[in-house]
Amino acid sequence: MTLIGNQALVFIQTTLVGDIYPFGGRLSSDLAFFGRNEIVDFLSYLHPRRTGGLLYTNLRILLHFNTRDFFNLLTMAFDNEEFLNDVDILKRRAFCDILLRVMVDDVQFSSHQISILFNFLSRQLAKAGQQHIFVQGMLFEQVKKFFFLFR
Numbered sequence: 686m687t688l689i690g691n692q693a694l695v696f697i698q699t700t701l702v703g704d705i706y707p708f709g710g711r712l713s714s715d716l717a718f719f720g721r722n723e724i725v726d727f728l729s730y731l732h733p734r735r736t737g738g739l740l741y742t743n744l745r746i747l748l749h750f751n752t753r754d755f756f757n758l759l760t761m762a763f764d765n766e767e768f769l770n771d772v773d774i775l776k777r778r779a780f781c782d783i784l785l786r787v788m789v790d791d792v793q794f795s796s797h798q799i800s801i802l803f804n805f806l807s808r809q810l811a812k813a814g815q816q817h818i819f820v821q822g823m824l825f826e827q828v829k830k831f832f833f834l835f836r
Contacts, residue, residue: 690747690750690751691751691754693747694747694750694751694754694755694758695707697724697728697747697758698758698761698762700712700720700721700724701720701721701724701758701759701761701762701765701768702761702762702765702767702768703717703720703721703765703767703768717767717771718771721762721767721768721771721772722771722772722776725772725776725777725780727743728741728743728744728747728780729741729744729779729780729783730743740787741783741787744783744784744787745787745791748787748788748794748798749793749794752794752797752798752801752802753801756801756802756804756805759805760805760808763777763809781806781809784802784805784806785802785806788802789802
């Protein structure tokens with residue numbers, strides 16, 4: 686299972702930055718656009734009927750598999766200009782909101798895993814002059830409290 690999980694993370698990362706997995710090279714701009722948006726849609730897919738009410742199972746599985754590597758690949762994608770141009774700002778914001786809700790509302794995530802999420806969000810929020818994400822005030826307060834409690 687570890688091998689499959691690692692391959693899935695590498696596939697997602699290469700697709701989000703516009704590379705061809707596993708052979709290398711660059712995707713055409715049309716395929717890269719399609720691939721980036723399909724990956725974000727796949728990760729943010731609800732699945733409420735098939736999972737008995739558990740939402741965002743694709744995302745949850747990857748977050749539980751390897752939280753640190755998952756956020757490393759997201760950081761690479763969010764730092765990639767082509768990704769930022771291809772994936773609509775509203776979709777990126779919604780995806781970050783889903784990440785927050787999934788991890789903060791789920792007691793199965795450890796404080797270490799949540800700190801990785803908050804570190805990712807704080808870096809995105811700190812990018813000067815860029816509107817990558819928007820965090821609701823109440824959730825932002827939770828992030829601040831978390832960092833002050835665990836310093």
